[in-house]
Amino acid sequence: MQDLEFRQFIERVKLRSPIEVTIGERVSSLRQRGALYWACCPFHQERTPSFAVDPRRATWRCYGACGEGGDVLSFVERFDGLSFLDALRLLARQCGEELPERSLSGQAKGAEAALELRFELLRWAADLYRKAWRGPEGTAGRAYLQRRGLGEATIEAFGIGWASEGGHALVDAAQREQKPLELLAEAGLVRRNDAGRTYDFFRGRVLIPIRDRLGRVVGFGGRLLASDGEAVQGPKYVNTPETPLFHKGSLIFGLDLAASAIRSTHQLLVVEGYTDVMAAHQAGWKNAVAVLGTSTTDEHAALIRRTGARSVVLVFDGDEAGRKASHRALAGLLKLPIELRVAVLPEGRDPGDLLVEPAGSATFRASVEGASEWFDWCLAGLADKRGSELANAVEERFQLLAQLARPLERSSRLAELARFLALPEVDVRAQWDAFERARRPAARPA
Ligand SMILES: [Zn+2]
Incomplete structure (x- = not known):
């Protein structure tokens, strides 16, 4: 009986989670063509779409290299990197169904049961x-x-x-x-x-x-x-x-509550503290989260990637500590193929206190909407510096450039940096080379 109940629950969740919507939230290139939806397969590299979603049969299939397919649950399992039960839990939560945890203990075995406990x-x-x-x-x-x-x-x-x-x-x-x-x-x-x-x-x-x-x-x-x-x-x-x-390096506060707003706006706001997240949600910014720990890890980045966000805006306190926090957060996110922006709040203000006052809400909105592209924000911070102070500040930016995976992207940023400083590009590149050598002493030729 319990088995039947559980199977019925699974069917109910599947019925209430349209496969083209669930996959469309994760694969933004999914397009309808006739009765099917097509996209480049998210599980292998390809240039022409061979990944199809059939809404009537509630199935997906890759006709290319993977040759695999399944239902909405198997897709979420694979794409989100979840176990079957966690994928079920995630979809259930999204359609307002509560996973019958008690009947689950009969389903869960071994490690899963220990975890449930x-x-x-x-x-x-x-x-x-x-x-x-x-x-x-x-x-x-x-x-x-x-x-x-x-x-x-x-x-x-x-x-x-x-x-x-x-x-x-x-x-x-x-x-x-x-x-x-x-x-x-x-x-x-x-x-x-x-x-x-x-x-x-x-x-x-x-x-x-x-x-x-x-x-x-x-x-x-x-x-x-x-x-x-x-x-x-x-x-x-x-x-x-x-x-x-509880691993701080793999937790993002507020992500459970923000997930659906992120999927519909394709934007994610990163603020600094718990009360900042709460104030943001209260003020209608339901796409706000805070990364736990002092730096943004690869696991944090992977979680953010899975939200389907196309743009991330960092909104930190308008002071030196906030600037440093933005810098650390950026370092962990630069590898993501998403747009990164930094919003600068007025000096001495943080989202938590701005957002709970009526006039502050408008200030906050203006800061988010006027957020700078991440490298413009980096450059802006150099405007008032000279001499060795400038060289130090530039090296701090180099730490971010070092995160970029593609050499051309880095090279174009170095050229931009030289133009911004109105200094010879050879000097900027010479300092970059010195920075690189110091960073990777092992790579130095003997
Ligand atoms: Zn494939």
């Missing part, structure tokens, strides 16, 4: 924090987010919670409800002291659930509240430590 536990913890947020002890947290201009609907959408100050609310609840403490410890939510006593990792913090692109909680960001006139004890933000499910 961990996700289930994190969901349980997030619910517990959520309840505390709504209760009397959540008062300070609620007041804080209200001051930041974030409304109830936004807080609900992001599932904000509260970790109580006592340091044992989670442990107590786990013992009461017989949840495995060792798995909570593995998830980074419970610690054990030298005497062997367990305690909560997060205490007295606003908790922001960090979810993967399928909307599953994998960790939390905890924001400490500063009491009036009291020095803050400990760092302002603490994340879940790295765990089997």
Whole structure:
């Protein structure tokens, strides 16, 4: 019976996920010709389309080198690099169906079942924090987010919670409800002291659930509240430590909520912090996300590529730290075949505070719409520099040029740089060569 139910669920999700739409969101060159849709195959290199989608039969097939085909689920599995269950979960989420996780445990075996157990536990913890947020002890947290201009609907959408100050609310609840403490410890939510006593990792913090692109909680960001006139004890933000499910290098905050807006606008906004993402979504920029960690990794880039975004706009704080953050984010994204832009906010402003004031929204929009092409942004930062300061700043840009895969693209940027500086191109290229040699000492001829 459970099997039948599960099969019916799969059919329902497939029926509600038109294959030409799902594939069209991922393969932008898909065009209708007669009864079929055609594109160059996304799974092999080709110049003439041999990849066909048949909406009536809900199938796809590559008539070229791959010679393979399947249904909408097998396509998402392959294109998005997901397991069958995760592909099902993703499509189900998009058409508003909830995967029957309980009946799933019968389907899931071995590693998959172990993983399900961990996700289930994190969901349980997030619910517990959520309840505390709504209760009397959540008062300070609620007041804080209200001051930041974030409304109830936004807080609900992001599932904000509260970790109580006592340091044992989670442990107590786990013992009461017989949840495995060792798995909570593995998830980074419970610690054990030298005497062997367990305690909560997060205490007295606003908790922001960090979810993967399928909307599953994998960790939390905890924001400490500063009491009036009291020095803050400990760092302002603490994340879940790295765990089997929580790798900062492969997580993008807000991606689960932003996915459909990115697919319809083909644009993705990268902002810096959790509250920036929340403020952006609240103000209607539902395509905003934040990359976790201090740099943008290849995994982040791969996730962004899979969103179907054709353009990425980096919107960081209008100060030196924001400029540095833009630079680091760019470095990881330059390999992507997408348009990259940088929006510069007014000095000292960040998306989080701009977007919650009526006039600020217009300023934000103007910054995004007037965002510079990434290299123009790099050049603009050189305008007021001279001498050794200029040489240093140019080398900082070289770090970005070094990310470009194609030599011609780099060469054209070097020529642009020389023109912008009104300096001889041979000098720019000589400095580039020196930079390259220093960067790759091993490649130097003996
Ligand atoms: Zn193919």
